[in-house]
Amino acid sequence: xxxxxxxxxxxxxxxxxxxxxxxxxxxxxxxxxxxxxxxxxxxxxxxxxxxxxxxxxxxxxxxxxxxxxxxxxxxxxxxxxxxxxxxxxxxxxxxxxxxxxxxxxxxxxxxxxxxxxxxxxxxxxxxxxxxxxxxxxxxxxxxxxxxxxxxxxxxxxxxxxxxxxxxxxxxxxxxxxxxxxxxxxxxxxxxxxxxxxxxxxxxxxxxxxxxxxxxxxxxxxxxxxxx
Ligand code: HEC
Ligand code: HEC
Ligand code: HEC
Ligand code: HEC
Numbered sequence: 266x267x268x269x270x271x272x273x274x275x276x277x278x279x280x281x282x283x284x285x286x287x288x289x290x291x292x293x294x295x296x297x298x299x300x301x302x303x304x305x306x307x308x309x310x311x312x313x314x315x316x317x318x319x320x321x322x323x324x325x326x327x328x329x330x331x332x333x334x335x336x337x338x339x340x341x342x343x344x345x346x347x348x349x350x351x352x353x354x355x356x357x358x359x360x361x362x363x364x365x366x367x368x369x370x371x372x373x374x375x376x377x378x379x380x381x382x383x384x385x386x387x388x389x390x391x392x393x394x395x396x397x398x399x400x401x402x403x404x405x406x407x408x409x410x411x412x413x414x415x416x417x418x419x420x421x422x423x424x425x426x427x428x429x430x431x432x433x434x435x436x437x438x439x440x441x442x443x444x445x446x447x448x449x450x451x452x453x454x455x456x457x458x459x460x461x462x463x464x465x466x467x468x469x470x471x472x473x474x475x476x477x478x479x480x481x482x483x484x485x486x487x488x489x490x491x492x
Contacts (some may be wrong), residue, residue, distance in 0.1 A: 286317030317447060320388030320420035321413050323406030330430060334412075337482035343410035346380045347371060363463045379457040382411040388420060398478045415453055415481070454480065 284333045328335040338344055349355045350373070357368035370376045374384075383389020390407040393400035413419055422444040429436060447453050451473035458471035 319418045321386060321390075321407065322388060322419040322423065323385035323403065324382070324413070325406040326419055326423070327412045330426065331412075333485045334482045338412065341480075341482060343414075343480065346410055347408040350376055350380055358464055364463055379410075379462060381409065382407040382414050383418060386418070388418065410457070414457075415447065415449065417445055417447040429489055433489065435489055437491050445458035449481075 287465040314388050324335065324338070350370035352369045358364075364370070377384040377390060377392075381390035390401065390404060393404040395401070400406060422441065425440065425444045442448050451471070454476065455471055458476075459465065460467060
């Protein structure tokens, strides 16, 4: 079975399994429940296969353990940037930048790298065939600027996060970086916020200090991370 299919199938069971006992990493019962009842199910659900260690998995996989960040992100402009590409939306901006406001850009490979998660990369966004329900569902969780657009592909570090949830042990942020998570800084944002975007305004280059707090989700204290 290909890694991508494992992820797709796992996604369905994960929602059921994790919503049941993993409302948030702060819930005191979580680690115990994972260790007893659900551990193997969760491990299976999160498994993305060795050959796809750095594959994208979709924002829904993060929601299970980071519900607060997910909820906040959902309200953010980033979560909705796929809608911009639909015909009739952001018409003024499109016209001002020589784009066709009547055109559907949601399948345009020149737009998708910055308006989806991981387009063209392992596990990343793929334009779904309209009659392929599984592909449509998976694409939904990779549309827009998602968790992994900033934090890096989940396949690299989900095992570590699972271990942290189970063990409740302390960790240092360097362990996250070693596992493949991005260190957040201007370079992460300028992957997209650069002159290749058709609406980029060279007179207003990306200002990280100004944009940092606006661009991310609300922040919530971490319990296990050591300074
Ligand atoms: C290099 C990354 C990149 C590419 C490629 C890209 N965009 Fe964007 N797009 C952005 C960023 C970042 C923003 C927000 C900041 C800005 O407007 O520069 C944005 C904003 C927009 C907006 C403005 C939305 C609003 O209402 O403010 C439109 C419209 C848009 N993009 C359409 C497109 C279309 C259509 C394509 C393909 C033809 C495309 N983009 C390709 C990065 C990109
Ligand atoms: C995968 C591409 C991508 C990445 C990575 C990304 N952005 Fe964006 N960002 C966009 C797009 C596309 C929009 C357009 C949303 C809109 O106008 O509705 C946007 C909009 C914004 C906005 C809304 C303000 C505006 O210009 O209209 C802020 C603030 C922002 N981004 C900050 C950040 C910060 C800070 C980071 C890094 C921590 C970041 N972005 C990373 C693609 C990206
Ligand atoms: C536009 C970029 C961006 C996106 C998209 C994004 N994050 Fe973040 N996230 C950040 C930044 C910036 C920080 C602060 C990191 C730091 O200071 O080292 C952060 C911090 C976090 C933290 C640490 C605790 C906290 O609340 O600060 C968690 C957990 C987290 N993000 C999860 C998520 C999840 C889950 C998603 C998707 C639902 C997501 N992030 C989407 C930029 C982003
Ligand atoms: C099985 C549960 C689980 C899943 C799924 C999960 N995480 Fe985590 N994550 C954790 C735990 C536990 C911590 C440590 C929390 C603490 O210190 O309180 C953590 C920490 C983090 C941090 C903070 C890193 C730091 O130290 O600055 C970020 C960012 C983060 N996760 C992002 C993500 C993203 C993005 C996804 C989806 C691709 C994801 N997580 C999926 C359990 C999970």
